[in-house]
Amino acid sequence: MGTRYRDYTSDDMMKVSRFLSHAHSQLNRPSSWTIARFEFEIFFYQLRAGLLPEWEQNIGLWERDNGELAAVVCRDGDFYFQLDTDHPQEELLCEMLEFIEAKSAPAAVKLAVPKGMSKLEELVQGRGYVHLPNESDNIISITLEKDFPVNIPVGFLLQCGEEVSDQAKAQGHIMAFNYPGTAHAEQMLRLYGGIRQAPGYRPDLDLSLVNEQGEVVAFCNAFVDEVNRIGILEPVGTHVDYRLRGLGQAVIYEALNRLRFLGMVKGYTGPMQPFYQRIGFQMDVEFEVWQKD
Template sequence: MKPRLREYEPDDMMKVRNFIIRTHSLLGQPNSWGIDRWEFVPYCQEKKNGTLEQWLSRIGIWERENGEIAAVACDDGDAYFLLDTWEPGAALMHEMFEYAANHLLFSEPGRRITRNALAITAGMKGMEHIAASRGYVREPQADIMLSMELDRHYDVILAPGFVIKDGNEVNDQKKALGHIRAFDYEGTDEAVDTMIHYGNIRNAPDYRAELDLFVMNPSGEVVSFCGLWHDEINHIAILEPVGTHKDYRRKGLGKAVIYEGLNRLRRLGVREVYVGSDQPFYRSIGMQKEHLLHRWVRHF
């Protein structure tokens, strides 16, 4: 029997989190979202933006007769399908496309094309075939996730006066200011909201203060940082967020804080780490293996 569509319910945060973990176990790689994004978006991003209720209202969940989640549709700019199989049934896929069209995709004003895209994991041939049959066109660019195996100790080198501290030692105001300066939006309304709400990430189910790492300069300011999300079942972790103040780049600080994180992860038994980015910096520190999400826009 085809899974039944229902709306998001309050206790689904952990259910979907567990579904994402199970998905990685079944596929041996990420499908679309990891636990990092599933938790960072509501606990930090949407909370800060004041749009959490609207975001939750757009989530669709397909459930099997035994109550097990079969699929999830959600958005973060683009629309995403979370699935635990490479080839879902055709009936389920068509229903998910209908849901995306009605709840997650938006038309470009004055043009017969969607403003945002539907992301489909490379290798999902059945999904790609249905997308093409429904008027979707694959764009040249793709979202790329890199990964690396943790097979050695990583040397952490810092200039004199700089130290690494974790979330037990750095307050939320310093963390927020570090984020604002790393992504260069100081003095904006968004920065005001970040200062108020950034600390809410501590409430996320998989937040671990000892894996929330910061480089402090001699003045005690956050100048580089990385967050690590540990999936204990699959022995993997994901980097999110990562940033360095623009005045402190090319000094080895980002590499140092990430390497400190990798060493901590190895001690926890983590075998592989992922990051949702294709920046040359990540390749320079050893990340190579690619997982692709292709972007499909719909033409009417």
């Protein structure tokens, strides 16, 4: 069955989301992005910032003759390949690379290539890309075969959904990723809350730990892919002044327990950090970054 390219439109959002879920079911792992990363990109920032039309121009779709998606290209800094097979046709991969290269200046073209996809590696090398050994990306996972211990220290309260204001959540995000006083922080305070518009958003999985002053000191939002019985944590963070107190572990474990109660069997997030490894996550999918020379 052949494939043909067409432009992405906003009406394709759910079609792409379903394809990402389908790809996971075919591969028994994420192809590249999860449905959470796709929805997060759209609703967390791009839509409210007025940047969605520009961002959508970097999405390419390839459909089979029956109208079903065969492949998708998305961009989050680097370009990512969304495929439902580990052995795609070379012609399709070449078309995806041509689309990517048409969207960027040569020195700005960077690709996240799944480790072990040898055909794609051969093609990018042949087109003049070089591997960047100091750059990478990955997806990590944890099985939900048992309940996780949730120990919330005295003086902190677990809240979810609209129990926490957008301003408090925005400030929590700013302090978790340590960018106070920046232009980006000003934008975050103004725009935070768009994630509630995402189709996969659930207030009961939007968790925050707050201190006695009402400040968000740790947070974890989770999406659900019911087809694959998986949960995806996005975003996750802990205030820089409240680390090493068990707060991040507590809010993550609470999210994982809620996902398990909903029937999910595995949780995903990323990229890997020593903290995630300590609390039980393992490497699942790795990507190498290549840049046009």
